[in-house]
Amino acid sequence: MDAPSISDFTGTITAIATAAKALSEAIGGLRSKVKGNKEVDEIASAALERVLAVQSTALDLQTMAFGLQQELAETKHQLVELQEENSRLRAQIREKDEWAAERKKYRLEAVPSGSAAVVRDETPGIYYCPSCFQASGRAIPLQPVRTTRQTQRFGSHVCPVCSTVLQLGTAR
Numbered sequence: 240m241d242a243p244s245i246s247d248f249t250g251t252i253t254a255i256a257t258a259a260k261a262l263s264e265a266i267g268g269l270r271s272k273v274k275g276n277k278e279v280d281e282i283a284s285a286a287l288e289r290v291l292a293v294q295s296t297a298l299d300l301q302t303m304a305f306g307l308q309q310e311l312a313e314t315k316h317q318l319v320e321l322q323e324e325n326s327r328l329r330a331q332i333r334e335k336d337e338w339a340a341e342r343k344k345y346r347l348e349a350v351p352s353g354s355a356a357v358v359r360d361e362t363p364g365i366y367y368c369p370s371c372f373q374a375s376g377r378a379i380p381l382q383p384v385r386t387t388r389q390t391q392r393f394g395s396h397v398c399p400v401c402s403t404v405l406q407l408g409t410a411r
């Protein structure tokens with residue numbers, strides 16, 4: 240069975256308010272019929288006072304229920320936002336963990352131009368740009384330079400992203 244909701248509560252209060260209104264009208268009608276009977280009039284007055292108090296309480300409760308409904312809506316909204324932020328952060332952590340594991344597979348290897356290229360045992364023969372790897376953690380494969388005398392003087396491979404040039408030699 241579902242827990243009673245705020246709208247169940249509001250419905251009950253509204254029913255009470257409606258009943259109280261009908262009761263006050265009935266008492267009013269009764270009073271007009273027994274005009275002149277002081278005793279009945281006093282009882283009716285006292286009853287009416289109580290009914291009015293009930294009506295007033297019902298109104299207060301309706302206002303409170305409305306306030307609670309607003310708060311609940313706001314809380315639900317915050318919950319959704321927090322859940323979204325949580326899954327965003329979890330995804331970020333997962334990405335970092337995955338990258339940390341992936342990064343361990345890469346290492347620096349000295350190349351003939353005197354610097355070092357990034358290599359990965361799983362992809363032998365491919366050299367990755369050391370500058371991009373250092374700067375952004377991205378593994379950018381170095382591309383062979385089209386062999387003209389001009390370019391060969393500077394290096395054999397170039398990074399398509401940052402244009403770092405390395406001489407990788409021809410031994411491999």
Ligand SMILES: [Zn+2]
Pocket residue numbers: 368369370371372379398399400401402403
């Ligand atoms: Zn690069």
